[in-house]
Amino acid sequence: MSFRKYPFLIGRLTRNIKTFKNGILTTGLTPLENISTPSVCVSCRTLSSSSSSSSESESENDLSAEFYDIVIVGGGLVGTALAAALGSNGRLANKQILLLDSAKNFGTKPPESERDGGDPNFSNRVVALSPGSKALLNRLGVWENVWRSQTVSCLQVWDALSDANITFNYPDYTTPVSHIVENPVLAHAICQTLDLVDKVKVEFGSKVKSCTIPSSENPREKASVVLENDRILKTDLLIGADGFNSKVRSSISSPSIAFNYDRNAVVATLKLCDTPENYIAWQRFLPSGGPIALLPLAPNYSSLVWSTTPNHAKELLDMEPYDFVEAVNSAFWKEYERSELVKKSCELLNALKLNNKGPRVLPPSIIEVVDKSRASFPLGFGHSAYYASRRAVLIGDAAHRVHPLAGQGLNLGLGDIEVLVQVLSETVGIGGDIGAFDTLREYESQRQRHNIAIQSGIDALHRLYSIDFPPIVALRSIGLSVVNSSELMKKFFMSHAAA
């Protein structure tokens, strides 16, 4: 008997995950396939037609094609941070790196903007950075350029349909569980670092028309990128950091799961009533809609992320500011009608003293919404079955997209960066090929082990809290209270979210 005949037996440990993925694709989520498959097929078809035409022109233009060791498509937070990380790695010092971005600039917010008005002028888009992400940014020298951020040392989550709540904090109440940073501030910090890395070339306004990776017969060929202006770039390694509609992902024909939650996130910057020490993040799971979260930005200012139905989101955007503030306050404070079963289980939890550990701190009241800070965007889930192929690799939202309820989106992307840079650096250290499938598969398996677990956890939480069927509400309340009362379980969740 030969192992070679049974590749599923000899595959690296992570093949398990691959079959698991196929399991999802073929059996688990059949309705989702209806959503994802057509788009994948269409993109494959357009790609194959464009790639055949481009390969003809390639052979003519082969000599004129520019070559870079690494091409990063997408200059978002993850793409720029990756460029900075690759550029500052000693072993990759002789690699030519090109970062392509379709926008005109990175949309950064330099600290000057604070001074020109009395108002702090906060951005309405923020990210929650885990301690692990902060450590990475620290190592890259990015964190010192983050000129405004707010430490969160306590996270309070509760259920609108019961008394159940959970608090995440370290015993000393000062060790941060998270850091809230505005997107443009973080972009500015990353670009400051990137400016110092002179071997990374950045090109703005470069729209990618198509990407082609080498066929499995000729894995040593270069990957190529065709830009809108028909310029052709050749590269050893093509990195897709181009978000959830990734062109690079379509070029590696990776099967993917993608669906919309039929929810929109409404974001806004809010002024709070008398909260000079603003270090608690609040999140309440509402019936019909989703969680509403208040993330501290600065003393007396917090950022709102309210996940709700698209219709309600539109109403919220069109409201008068006064009504909007009213709606937000009521979302945090309103008492919803509870079923008898839930009341009884809350009584049980109270009797067991599982529910309340000391007096509960109450969320601050909102007094004002900052002018023109309201916006809304749709929420979705995305998972690419492969992160890696021959000379191409996906990172950040191109590989995985999550609901923002746990504030993990960027953290997953930064985790990708850490592992990818490490794998590439090791490969260069042993004289290997940075674009080899085996190299990149190492990254894929390491990251998928982590990301898929987090993604499914977040998706499951969203689904669990979208239900208002009393027995489920009672059970989830008991579950939450049990977790809240067990330091061990809380530590487990916190260490996973902190990575």
Next chain:
Amino acid sequence: MFWKRRNNEIIQPPNQIPGESSDSKKYVGSVNVGQVNQFNGLEWWDEANGPVKPLISFNRIRVPFVCDGILREKGLESRAKPNALEGFKILDIGCGGGILSEGLAKLGATVVGLDPGEKNVATARTHLTDELKTRVTYECGVIEDYVMRHPPNDFDAVVMSEVIEHVENPKEFLHTALKLLKPGGSVFITTPNRTIASWFSFILMGEYLLRLLPLGTHEWKMFLTLAEVQEFLKSDGMMTVDVKGITYNPITNYWDWTRITGMQYAIHAVKQSPKLSETSI
């Protein structure tokens, strides 16, 4: 890459081994033509399912072994920068398709790959990129021949990875090869040990049961124990500076270091210049 015991009388080696020559002329130099043919023209670079797939993943540990060994001898500590081996000249004896040669050359070394298999050398040559062509040259031939047309004391390092177990008279073979090494230069050898465990894993499991290697890849009797290799090296004025055991997991295709040398081991030895031999450790 594969060498076989030669009879003690000197045979005038021809310049090249004809790829498809008959087995009638069995030994050329230290090389057995039949065994060379067995490996000649393998799919050396087929990473996914080639028969020598383990040799590709073997680079994960053997390239750092060679690189760190060379740098340590020169008092340089790390591989933290690209082209760490720039300026070092390495001879890869039994280079096969050039898997190890390329790995070392990518770290900046100038590499000469020597292999008696015509097709191997051709494969290795075609696999070179333009950039690597400036640093890597492949020669088809045997060491006895090469030594005659190459000045002695010329290489900073001589590498023999999975080679001496295919050589009939390894003592003579090592003696010849080490002439090319500069005083203070390093030799790196990886080879399977001659133990019951290695018979079980290489011959029985590897070749017969799991078919991870082509049948007849190894002849267990020709494996050398650690003590034997160290003895040969010592008699040639080499000082062993590092010995490591090697493990391989065929399920995950993963190589790693271990303290146990009973299966397969790696040796790093340094050529003592006559004057310094007493002082340098």
